[in-house]
Structures are given as C-alpha cells and as structure tokens.
Amino acid sequence: xxxxxxxxxxxxxxxxxxxxxxxxxxxRGADFRWAIAFVTPYAAVFFVFVVYPFSYALWMAxxxxxxxxxxxxxxxLRAVVNTVLFVGIGVNVKMFLALLLSGFFLRPRWWIKVxxxxxxxxxxxxxxxxxxxxxxxxxxEGLVNGVLSAMFGIDGPTWFNDxxxxxxxxIVVYIWKWMPFWxxxxxxxRIKIPQDIYDAAEIDGATGARRFVHVTFPLxxxxxxxxxxxxxxxxxxxxxxxxxxxxxxxxxxTDVLATLGFHYAFDIxxxxxxxxxxxxxxxxxxxxxxxxxxxxxTGEAEL
Amino acid sequence: MSATLAPLEPARRRHRLRRALTExxxxxxxxxxxxxxxxxxxxxxxxxxxxxxxEIEFDGNLWPxxxxxxGFREVITQEARYLETFWHQFGNSFFIGLxxxxxxxxxxxxxxxxxxxxxxxxxSLLTNAALLTYAIPASFLIVPYFRIMHSYGLSDNPxxxxxxxxxxxxxxxxxxxxxxxxxxxxxxDDAARVDGASAGQVYLRIYLPLMxxxxxxxxxxxxxxxxxxxxxxxxxxxxxxxxxAVTQGQLFSDTDAPWNAMMAAAIIYVLPPIAxxxxxxxxxxxxxxxxxxxx
Numbered sequence: 001x002x003x004x005x006x007x008x009x010x011x012x013x014x015x016x017x018x019x020x021x022x023x024x025x026x027x028r029g030a031d032f033r034w035a036i037a038f039v040t041p042y043a044a045v046f047f048v049f050v051v052y053p054f055s056y057a058l059w060m061a062x063x064x065x066x067x068x069x070x071x072x073x074x075x076x077l078r079a080v081v082n083t084v085l086f087v088g089i090g091v092n093v094k095m096f097l098a099l100l101l102s103g104f105f106l107r108p109r110w111w112i113k114v115x116x117x118x119x120x121x122x123x124x125x126x127x128x129x130x131x132x133x134x135x136x137x138x139x140x141e142g143l144v145n146g147v148l149s150a151m152f153g154i155d156g157p158t159w160f161n162d163x164x165x166x167x168x169x170x171i172v173v174y175i176w177k178w179m180p181f182w183x184x185x186x187x188x189x190r191i192k193i194p195q196d197i198y199d200a201a202e203i204d205g206a207t208g209a210r211r212f213v214h215v216t217f218p219l220x221x222x223x224x225x226x227x228x229x230x231x232x233x234x235x236x237x238x239x240x241x242x243x244x245x246x247x248x249x250x251x252x253x254t255d256v257l258a259t260l261g262f263h264y265a266f267d268i269x270x271x272x273x274x275x276x277x278x279x280x281x282x283x284x285x286x287x288x289x290x291x292x293x294x295x296x297x298t299g300e301a302e303l
Numbered sequence: 304m305s306a307t308l309a310p311l312e313p314a315r316r317r318h319r320l321r322r323a324l325t326e327x328x329x330x331x332x333x334x335x336x337x338x339x340x341x342x343x344x345x346x347x348x349x350x351x352x353x354x355x356x357x358e359i360e361f362d363g364n365l366w367p368x369x370x371x372x373x374g375f376r377e378v379i380t381q382e383a384r385y386l387e388t389f390w391h392q393f394g395n396s397f398f399i400g401l402x403x404x405x406x407x408x409x410x411x412x413x414x415x416x417x418x419x420x421x422x423x424x425x426x427s428l429l430t431n432a433a434l435l436t437y438a439i440p441a442s443f444l445i446v447p448y449f450r451i452m453h454s455y456g457l458s459d460n461p462x463x464x465x466x467x468x469x470x471x472x473x474x475x476x477x478x479x480x481x482x483x484x485x486x487x488x489x490x491x492d493d494a495a496r497v498d499g500a501s502a503g504q505v506y507l508r509i510y511l512p513l514m515x516x517x518x519x520x521x522x523x524x525x526x527x528x529x530x531x532x533x534x535x536x537x538x539x540x541x542x543x544x545x546x547x548a549v550t551q552g553q554l555f556s557d558t559d560a561p562w563n564a565m566m567a568a569a570i571i572y573v574l575p576p577i578a579x580x581x582x583x584x585x586x587x588x589x590x591x592x593x594x595x596x597x598x
Contacts, residue, residue, distance in 0.1 A: 030502070038421070039414050042410050045469060045470055045473060049466055049469075052451065054444065057444055060447065118340050118341065121340055121577075124576045128531070129347070133566070136350060142346075261445075262534075265445070275446050285439070286438050288438075
C-alpha cells in the first residue's frame with residue numbers, strides 16, 4: 001500500500017513517519033525561542049477568545065434551575081427536535097449527494113469544468129444574502145410559487161406558515177449553501193485514487209454502482225466519516241440559515257438551539273437562559289470532537 | 304473473419320446504447336445542477352432589476368416586466384432608503400474580511416510551521432486545542448463575546464468581529480496547513496539549516512513560498528468566513544459600524560424596504576469573493592492537484 005492510500009484510509013503512515021522524523025530531539029536555545037514565538041500568537045488567541053469566553057459561558061449557565069426551566073419550556077424541547085432534524089437530515093443528505101456528485105465532476109468533459117465553476121458559486125455567495133434571496137423566493141408570491149403556477153398550474157403553499165415546510169426550506173438552503181465545499185473535498189480525494197485500482201476492479205467485473213459500493217466508497221469511508229463529523233459540529237452552530245430563511249417561524253416552531261439561544265438572550269433578555277440552552281448541546285458535541293481527534297491522530301487523515 | 308465479428312456486434316451495440324444513455328443522463332444532471340445553483344442568484348436579479356419591487360407586493364413574476372438598473376444606481380449613489388451609508392458599510396465589510404484573511408494566514412502559518420516543521424515537542428497539543436475550538440460552535444458563544452468585548456473595550460469596534468472570525472478560521476487553517484506541510488520534504492529545511500539559516504529564515508524563504516497554494520486556500524476560506532458572517536457583526540457592532548450583511552439581514556422580512564436596491568446591494572456585495580477566487584484560481588488549482596498527486 002502506498003503512503004497515498006494510507007492518507008486516504010488514515011492507516012498508520014509507515015513510510016511517511018520514517019521520512020518525517022529523522023531525528024526526534026528536543027529543541028534547544030534559539031530554535032526553542034523561535035518555536036515559542038511562532039506558537040504564541042495562536043496560543044494567545046486560543047486563551048483570550050476561546051478558553052475565556054467558554055469558561056464565561058459555563059459560569060453563566062452554572063445554575064441547575066436554568067436547565068429545569070428549559071426542560072419545562074416547550075420552545076426548548078421543540079428546538080432540540082428541530083436541531084436534530086436540521087442537522088441529521090441536512091448533513092447526511094448533503095454529504096451523500098456531495099460524494100455522488102464528486103464522481104460526476106470527475107468526468108473528462110470541457111463543459112463539466114464550466115459546470116463546476118457555476119456549481120461552487122453557492123459556497124462563494126455570502127450566506128446572509130443567499131438566505132434573504134431564498135426567503136423572498138419562497139414567499140406566497142415569490143419565484144418558486146410563480147414557477148409552480150406557470151408550469152403546473154398549482155397554487156403554491158405559504159411556505160413559512162407550516163412547520164414542516166419551513167423546516168424543510170431551511171434544510172434545503174443549508175444543503176444548497178454547503179454542498180459545493182464538501183464536493184470539492186471529495187473531488188480531490190477521488191482524484192487521488194489510482195486508476196489501476198479501478199482497472200483491477202473492472203477486470204473483476206465491478207462497474208457502475210457496484211464499483212462505487214465496493215471500491216470507491218470503502219476507500220473514501222474514513223474521509224467521509226471525518227467530514228460528516230466536522231460538518232455536524234458546524235451545522236449545529238448554524239445560526240444564519242435558520243434565522244434568515246424561516247426566521248425561526250412560524251411562531252418559533254422551526255427554531256434550532258442557536259436561534260433559540262439568541263431569542264432568549266436578546267429578545268426576552270434572559271442571557272443566562274440563552275447560554276444554558278446552547279450549552280445543553282455540549283454532552284453531544286464533546287464526544288464528537290473526541291472521536292474526531294482520535295481519528296485524526298491515527299493518521300494524516302485528509303480534511 | 305465475419306464469423307469472429309458477428310458475436311461482437313450486439314455487445315458493441317449495447318455498449319454504444321449505454322454510452323448514449325450516460326451522456327443523456329449527464330446532460331440532464333447538468334441542467335438540474337445549473338437550475339439548483341443559479342435559482343437564488345436569478346431571484347436576486349429578478350428583484351434587483353424590477354423598479355416596482357420596492358413599492359408593490361412581490362407578484363409572482365418569472366422575469367421583470369420592465370427591467371431597469373435603477374436599483375443599482377440608487378445603491379451606488381447611496382440614494383436608496385436604509386442604504387444611505389452603503390459604501391461605508393462596504394468598507395467595514397472589506398476591512399473586516401481583509402484583516403481576518405491576513406491575520407488567519409499569519410497566525411495559522413506561524414503556529415503550523417512551529418508544530419509541523421520545527422518538531423516542537425507537545426506540538427500535537429496545539430492541534431488538539433485547535434480542534435477543541437470546534438466543540439463549541441461560534442454562534443453558541445455570542446452572549447459571552449458580547450460581554451467580554453465590552454470589558455475588553457471593544458464594543459462597537461470592527462476589531463471585535465475580526466477577533467472572533469480569526470478565532471474560528473485559524474483552527475481549520477492549522478489543520479489544512481499541517482496536512483500540506485507534510486508533503487514538503489524535510490531535506491529542504493535541513494539543507495538550509497546546514498547553510499546557517501535561522502528558523503525565521505526557513506519560514507520566510509522555504510516554508511511560505513512552497514506553501515503558497517495551501518496559503519491561498521486558507522486565505523479564501525478565511526475571507527469567505529468573515530464575508531459570510533452575519534451574527535457577530537449584528538451583535539458586536541452598532542448601527543454606525545454595520546456591515547453590508549447586517550443591513551440585508553436585519554430587514555430581511557421588511558416588505559416596505561426598497562427591495563430592488565436591497566438586492567442590487569446584495570449582488571454588489573457577493574462580487575468581491577468571486578473576484579478573489581477568480582484571481583487566485585491558479586493557486587487553488589495547484590493546491591488541489593498538489594493534494595491529489597500526493598505520494
């Protein structure tokens with residue numbers, strides 16, 4: 001197995017390790033001072049803008065009665081369910097489609113390169129502006145309903161008056177915005193798979209869907225898992241999509257934890273409750289991070 | 304001869320049929336991808352080009368009945384309501400985006416250089432700290448940030464937003480740069496050290512030039528993060544220092560706002576990152592192929 005494949009499958013990089021650490025020694029003198037000077041800016045940022053705010057948040061949300069308040073608040077319970085739906089459906093559908101589409105973008109056609117440039121546009125377009133555009137597109141008299149009535153003669157629904165339609169709209173916008181980024185990641189990983197693996201698979205009769213299931217997916221499985229975990233962490237914190245597409249409406253029925261925390265803190269002036277609401281996600285987030293760390297340490301897994 | 308060709312015939316026809324089917328499938332998929340990617344962009348232009356949009360209801364038009372660039376003119380001359388200080392806001396967005404980009408590249412590359420090239424013992428602690436940052440989504444810390452920035456004397460200061468954006472862009476930068484650094488042979492560093500170069504010189508003369516494609520990707524990532532930000536600018540900045548994203552967002556459901564001008568402003572706002580990506584495309588392509596041909 002070449003080191004390249006090990007990068008993909010995150011096995012122990014045997015040959016890489018031999019090259020990387022010819023002499024493992026402690027740094028001394030000038031070198032040590034250089035290294036400390038190089039690390040200091042990031043360490044400062046980490047302590048001042050991560051450790052301190054995080055401790056501050058824990059301190060704000062320290063009272064247990066806050067969590068009792070949350071559990072008896074139907075808004076909170078619904079936000080938990082919405083967050084699970086938003087992240088669970090959004091991340092998985094997005095990742096799976098990104099994986100499939102990355103294969104499509106590998107096809108050697110000039111027009112596919114042009115298409116790829118158009119396809120990454122959502123990633124480059126600012127989130128707030130895109131969300132506002134979607135918000136207007138899905139109004140009663142917006143573009144979507146206009147197309148529905150012009151092409152199919154259907155009277156489109158009032159998208160943001162129905163909880164499931166509004167939640168679905170948020171998820172679709174989330175997928176629209178973030179799928180291109182992950183498609184690019186998978187595209188790079190797929191380019192790395194050596195052609196001879198495919199040639200060998202073809203001799204064994206694996207083509208099309210079978211090739212995807214038995215060759216491509218196993219090779220990309222580790223990367224896929226890592227990306228899904230990282231994407232889950234980012235999706236749980238997605239404030240803009242929900243806040244600017246459905247606005248959490250109708251009547252806070254589609255709020256997720258991030259927007260509900262904001263609502264508590266800034267609309268009804270209960271900052272401690274707002275912080276407690278978001279901090280309650282930590283028991284789920286921290287194991288994900290630990291899993292991510294351990295996966296990354298087992299090899300130079302590609303991000 | 305004809306005897307050997309005959310059994311091949313149906314197989315070849317099936318092959319040709321399958322190829323035609325895949326070709327048609329690709330074209331159909333391409334059309335779906337185009338519509339999917341461009342629908343919201345089309346919607347922006349639809350609203351921006353309709354001079355009536357500001358005053359009347361959205362009325363289900365599929366294209367503007369009387370297209371006009373009035374919206375764009377009002378934005379550029381700052382005549383539109385709510386957009387009287389558009390260029391000032393644009394400047395703020397630009398300042399925040401640019402500094403986030405520069406600081407992320409600088410802080411991220413320094414830290415990643417020390418960990419991956421100088422064999423700093425306990426260097427993995429730093430990588431783990433970077434990952435740990437993602438255990439708490441940025442938006443979850445908005446209340447503490449709001450208070451802390453006040454106590455740091457940074458309320459209503461663009462630097463508060465820059466600090467938060469750098470905080471959440473750097474971890475990804477460190478992870479990505481470390482990955483790319485592992486592709487550069489150590490012999491280069493060692494040779495320079497034998498010639499008497501200090502660590503700082505190795506960073507400047509060897510690390511930075513060789514890492515350009517990865518640095519370009521980090522720069523784009525950081526700029527996009529700052530350019531995408533709505534929450535931090537909305538909470539940490541007052542009206543005077545608002546960014547373009549905030550104005551668009553805060554009025555997002557206000558039917559009385561002049562939406563043709565609003566959407567024109569949105570279109571102008573989304574252009575710089577596209578231009579940057581286009582300008583750096585050579586490095587991005589190199590970066591992606593560099594990752595692809597890893598051996």
